[in-house]
Amino acid sequence: MTEFELPGSGREAAREAASQAADVAEELSNTRTLDVLARFGFGVTGLLHILVGAIALAIAFGGRGEADPAGAVELLADSALGPVLMWAGFIGCAGLSLWQASEATLRVRRRRRRERAEKAVSSGGLSIGYGSLALTFAGFALGRRSDSGESTRDITASLLAAPFGLPLLIGIGGLVIGIGAYFIVKALRRGFKEELHFGDSKRGKLLTVLGIVGHIAKGVAVGLVGLLIVIASIKHDPAESTGLDGSLKALQDHPYGTYVLTAVAAGLICYGIFAMIRARYGRM
Structure with a gap:
């Protein structure tokens, strides 16, 4: 045994200490304060989806x-309450990001390995997305406004110029497409029903329709963003990577594109309404 190796009892003690630390962290993640912040964050993101739609x-x-x-x-x-809304949005999205991070790690420790892996991908990706939204709110609150399409093009250009940037960028685009597919599959499997108390009443049926239409629309919108990233990578042209705004506007250049854009816009509004209902009545 070298001086850097721990005896068996030492390793067991270290594992026990790590397990106890994880238990404490899990208890902290289950606090009512974090759940309230997450609910507020769902409400904020719901409002944003309605506005984008x-x-x-x-x-x-x-x-x-x-x-x-x-x-x-x-x-x-x-708006008149701009600064207040910016900081409120930052707090809500930051809280939701932390909640999703705990969903991806601490709260699934005792589940099966496959469930842990699925939750790590889905909730982990959402945590990053909500964290990015929180930074957007903070930037506006501090007077640093940004064009998301321009930012996406700049990041794409930087990665294309970097060593191994092309495969990395294609991988990012593929990941974004995968997230979009996740929302569509979630809609088709009615996976969102786990998040709300559904019933056979008219209200339950209405929530089901909102969930299906909203999740499909969000999946299509996210998938389009990922597709443009992949196209920009293959063409080696950062201008092709335009973010959500550019991908939605590009729909109008295709036959029946205006109808598709209208359908996606209506679906995003449905998703926003669903998210706001989830903020109030959803399971945490």
Whole structure:
């Protein structure tokens, strides 16, 4: 045994200490405060989806605007209560990001390995997404407004110029497409029913319709973003990677694109309504 190796009892003690530390962290993650913040975060994201859907709907009928989360946040920032809404949005999204992180790690420790892996991917990805939204709110609160499409193009250009950047970027695009597919599969399998107390009443049927339509629309929107990232990678052209706003507007360049954009916009509004209902009545 070298001086760096622990005897059997030492290793067991270390494992026991690590397990106890994880138990304490899990208890902290189950606090009512974090659940309340997560519920508030669901409400914030629901409002953003409704606004993005409304902007996309306006674009479909000849209007203007930025149909992405940054565009929705900008609308809130320009209102009379802008600074208050920005910090409130930051707190809600940051809390939701932490809650999803605990869902991906601490709260699934005692589940089967396959369930842990699935939760790590789904909730882990959502945690990153909500954390990014929190930073967007913070940036607007501090007066640093950004164009998400331009930011996406800049990141794409930086990765394409870096060693191994091309396969990494294709991998990121594939991951984003996978997240979009996850939302569509979740809709088709009615997986969202685990998040709300559904019943056979008219209200339960309405929630089911909102969940299906909303999750499919969100999946399509996210998948389009990932597809444009992959196309930009293959063509080695950062201008092809335009983010959510660019991907939705690009639909109008195709036959029946306006109808598809209208359907996706309506679906995003449905998802936003579903998220706001989940914020109040969902399981945590």
